Amino acid sequence: MKLSSSTLLLIFSALVLLVSCASSSPAIDNFIQCLSNYSQPANPIFEAIYTPKNSSFPSILLSYIRNKRFTTPTTPKPLAIVTAMHESHVQGTVQCAKNQGLQIRIRSGGHDYEGLSYVSYVPFVILDMFNLRSINISLADETAWVQAGATVGELYYRIAEKSKEHGFSAAACLSVGTGGHFSGGGYGNMMRKYGLSVDNIIDAQIVNVNGIILDRKSMGEDLFWAIRGGGGASFGVILSWKIKLLRVPPIVTVFHANRTLEQGATDIAYQWQHVGHKLPEDLFIRVMPQVFNASQDSQKGKKTVVIAFIGLFLGQTQGLLSLLNESFPQLGLQQNECNEMSWVESTVFWADHPIGTSINVLLQRPKQPVIYLKNRSDYVKEVIPKEVLESIWKLMIKGGVGWMQWNPYGGRMQEISESETPFPHRAGNLFLIQYGFHWLEDGIDVTNKNLNLSKALHDAMTQYVSKSPREAFFCYRDLDVGANSDNYTSFDKAKVYGARYFKGNFERLVRVKTMVDPNNFFKNEQSIPPLPNYK
Numbered sequence: 001m002k003l004s005s006s007t008l009l010l011i012f013s014a015l016v017l018l019v020s021c022a023s024s025s026p027a028i029d030n031f032i033q034c035l036s037n038y039s040q041p042a043n044p045i046f047e048a049i050y051t052p053k054n055s056s057f058p059s060i061l062l063s064y065i066r067n068k069r070f071t072t073p074t075t076p077k078p079l080a081i082v083t084a085m086h087e088s089h090v091q092g093t094v095q096c097a098k099n100q101g102l103q104i105r106i107r108s109g110g111h112d113y114e115g116l117s118y119v120s121y122v123p124f125v126i127l128d129m130f131n132l133r134s135i136n137i138s139l140a141d142e143t144a145w146v147q148a149g150a151t152v153g154e155l156y157y158r159i160a161e162k163s164k165e166h167g168f169s170a171a172a173c174l175s176v177g178t179g180g181h182f183s184g185g186g187y188g189n190m191m192r193k194y195g196l197s198v199d200n201i202i203d204a205q206i207v208n209v210n211g212i213i214l215d216r217k218s219m220g221e222d223l224f225w226a227i228r229g230g231g232g233a234s235f236g237v238i239l240s241w242k243i244k245l246l247r248v249p250p251i252v253t254v255f256h257a258n259r260t261l262e263q264g265a266t267d268i269a270y271q272w273q274h275v276g277h278k279l280p281e282d283l284f285i286r287v288m289p290q291v292f293n294a295s296q297d298s299q300k301g302k303k304t305v306v307i308a309f310i311g312l313f314l315g316q317t318q319g320l321l322s323l324l325n326e327s328f329p330q331l332g333l334q335q336n337e338c339n340e341m342s343w344v345e346s347t348v349f350w351a352d353h354p355i356g357t358s359i360n361v362l363l364q365r366p367k368q369p370v371i372y373l374k375n376r377s378d379y380v381k382e383v384i385p386k387e388v389l390e391s392i393w394k395l396m397i398k399g400g401v402g403w404m405q406w407n408p409y410g411g412r413m414q415e416i417s418e419s420e421t422p423f424p425h426r427a428g429n430l431f432l433i434q435y436g437f438h439w440l441e442d443g444i445d446v447t448n449k450n451l452n453l454s455k456a457l458h459d460a461m462t463q464y465v466s467k468s469p470r471e472a473f474f475c476y477r478d479l480d481v482g483a484n485s486d487n488y489t490s491f492d493k494a495k496v497y498g499a500r501y502f503k504g505n506f507e508r509l510v511r512v513k514t515m516v517d518p519n520n521f522f523k524n525e526q527s528i529p530p531l532p533n534y535k
Helices: 005-023 025-038 057-063 087-099 152-162 178-183 221-226 265-275 317-327 343-350 359-363 386-399 444-460 491-516
Strands: 080-083 103-107 124-128 135-138 143-147 201-207 213-215 237-244 252-260 283-293 303-313 338-341 372-380 403-408 431-439
Touching: 025 080, 025 087, 057 080, 087 103, 087 124, 087 201, 087 237, 103 178, 135 152, 143 152, 152 178, 152 343, 152 359, 178 237, 221 491, 252 265, 252 317, 252 343, 265 283, 265 303, 265 386, 265 403, 283 386, 303 317, 303 343, 303 386, 317 338, 338 343, 343 359, 372 444, 386 444, 431 444
Parallel strands: 080 124, 103 124
Antiparallel strands: 135 143, 143 237, 201 213, 201 237, 252 303, 252 338, 283 303, 283 403, 372 431, 403 431
8 A cells, every 4th residue: 555645744753753752751851850950949940841741731732832733643742841930941941951962942922834933853842931921111211121922912012001102013913922023023014114023122132052141232243133033043042122112193093995806906906016115104005815705696605806905004094095095096995994093902903803802802812723824925026917916816716715915015124224134125025925824624635735725826926026036034934945854954955945034144144153053952944054064
């Protein structure tokens, strides 16, 4: 009997898992014994350690997994989870894992699309940062210290507690952890006004490979540069960020305007490509083509594409309508499609909650994953022809699932140099595409079907997106852009994904890695490698 490649992969994964669990118990026992050296009376570390022997181990593991693709019986499980409750617990985990030859995976919010913050195929422990979530706001100098385990929703809430005229540029997804989100760039709907999260970070604390806590001054400008967009997990463990709070008006305007193909949505999306990046920086309009069931009686049972135009305007409705009537009349936005609210309320709206939802939702944390997903990204530098858009809609309709998010550039994004931070995707881009395939059904067959549909849509866009390299956004993790094995970092393989995520900044990231972690303790399938043969 000939086994399929997917079946062989599952068998191999199970064997690796069995071998790991069977062979690593002395290492984990020694690891836990080592951690006792980092326990303090006021901060006992044993209360933060979970192994498969603990009844709560499964719930702790699942609570910060956001992608059900990595919850199968054959998904490798950690030998232990350390839910750090004090900085010393982070220091001890790094030192003891290194001493015992265990890999660590660092998890703040669990939103890594490919599960790299909580899955490895070699003996590993998870360093879970969710307990380290304090946020200290200082309006006097308009800054805040934010621990890595805090979510962006919690950050938005705490800012609003202190001020109705401050905010921050970060994700629309409220449960994203600031530790990973900021270190990958930090993308949000105020980027045209203020740039990315990393463009507004002024200090940080990190635990290095020697278990030492460093701030900006003690780590030096090279490492501080690297962790603001180059991925903190390649260089150490981010403890906290110091951010610059950003001014927002007391009232902002949001809208979510759906347009069907019959209403000319293709023409509107085509025109948006010409103007979306040129609009004033106070306005951000996302375009979201998505497959839906047709609503017309004559089309019952068929699929169609509906395009949502989702906006944030840092001002009031009349100013927005006047601006769009002049610059983007094709959208035909109506006053009854607009809603005025505070900036913090707009973050709830952008997270797809109904108008009027309490801002307390910003403090909620999911308890377990509910969807399977595969996401990808692209950058667009030239307008995509209308007939190509029509062919893309047909491909999406044929597949029956999926969406794209087009996020406009321009404004502040084109003013910042490619080398200012490791995030290089600045001037010259019209918009960023995120491709999303999300499904609820269990089973390898449906998973493979969605993975194939995702690849087909991404492949169909090849001719119309950036080239040499085909750029990708690091926060939208995608192992298909290139990957290493999880315990060996090939420099040649790293150059492939490094060029796509970081372009010319990859070489400087390698130099920093070589300086701060020459033995490559902090690694994953898409980490930054040290220079080969470095002594």
